[in-house]
Amino acid sequence: MEVLFSLMPAMQLPAIGGVGQLRTVEEWSxxxxxxxxxxxxxxxxxxQVSQEDLQQRDGQLIEVLKKVQTKAKLVRIGSIPLTELGRLKAWILNTESNGLLDATVLNRIGVAVTGMWxxxxxxxxxxxxxxxSVKRQWLVDAVEISCVSSHPxxxxxxxxxxxxxWSKYMPILILDQLTVLSDLPVTLSSLLSDSSWGGVAEFxxxxxxxxxxxxxxxAIHIARCEDMPPDMEPIDKSENSMAVFLLRVMHCTCVSLKDYLSLEKQLKLANMVVA
Structure with missing residues (x-):
């Protein structure tokens, strides 16, 4: 089994099309x-993924990602419990989703990857x-982690x-890294408007x-070429190119959900200058 794992493709979805991509999916299956x-x-x-494993970078991190994906697939078919993924939740949501591996590593393993995506x-x-209840907890945790993550x-x-x-729009959504963000004002507000999810909105x-x-x-500090103040949770510089886009998405999402905010927070939201 160890040999089988070592021979598995570095990622499920290499940035190649046609027969190559199909073969990779079949190998994973x-x-x-x-x-x-x-x-x-x-x-x-x-x-098992140790704390030491989670500190690795580049080529060694590929093995961690393969384990995460393998666990997720085994959870999906009921072979292992979901708690196995829960233990890695904080790491998964605080790891760079783009450019996770440097060019040297990519050349060595011979594939292009999409990182954590x-x-x-x-x-x-x-x-x-x-x-x-498990779904709701993952949703709540994802939002809370975005408040402190180095890679929001x-x-x-x-x-x-x-x-x-989980929203009613699922059949018509496009699955890519930017579109899922662009759609967030619609998908999240739609989800929280569902009566079965209503109680989660207040959290x-x-x-x-x-x-x-x-x-x-x-985003303001980036525009002014200023460093983040020490009392703010740091955000990795690799995220800088996403700052304006993320702000627009988050602002629109909050506007769509403003009825769940206090009047004071609604006023703060209205006073935000978003390009």
Whole structure:
């Protein structure tokens, strides 16, 4: 099984099309079927991700991502419990979703990858048949993590994937990294308007506003070429190119959900200058 894992493609969705992409998906499917037959205690031990593993970068991090995706696929088919993914939630949502691996590593492994994005898609797929309370907790946690994450775009992409997959608009949505963010004002407000999700809004929307305030202040400091003040949770410089776009998305999302905000926060939202 160890050999099988080492031979699995570095990512499920390499940036190639046609036969190559189909072959990669088939290889993953066959590998997951084999892992499903393995002894559960061995499987959980083999796929364990240590804190030391989470500190790795570049080539070594590929193995961590493969384990995350393998776990997600096994959760989806009921071979291992969802709690196995829950233990990695904070790391998944605080890892760069773009440019995770440098050019040297990409050349060495011979594929182009989309970083954490593929893993996010697999995790969301694994959550589709979870209990309602579990789904709600992942949604709440994603918003809260976006308030402190060094890579808020990852947590927000995940939020967009969750909202889209559980909303009534799911059949017509386009699955890519920017579109799930652009659609967030519609998908999240649609989801929270559902009676079965209504009770979550009072937890989600205030945190969403806090995340928006943070991104607003961050975008202002970038525009002024200023460093973030020490009392603000830092945001990685790799996110800078997304600042204006993320602010627009977050502001629009908060506007669509403003009825869940206090009057004071509604006024703050109205006073934000968004380009």
């Amino acid at each position: 066959e590998a997951v079927r084999c892992f499903r037959k393995a002894r559960k205690s061995w499987l959980l031990d083999f796929l 593929d893993a996010l898609v697999d995790v969301v797929a694994a959550l589709q048949h979870a209990d309602g 775009s990852t947590a927000l992409q995940f939020l967009g994937l969750l909202s889209g997959s 989600v929307v205030p945190s969403l506003f806090a995340s928006t305030e943070r991104i607003y202040n961050w």
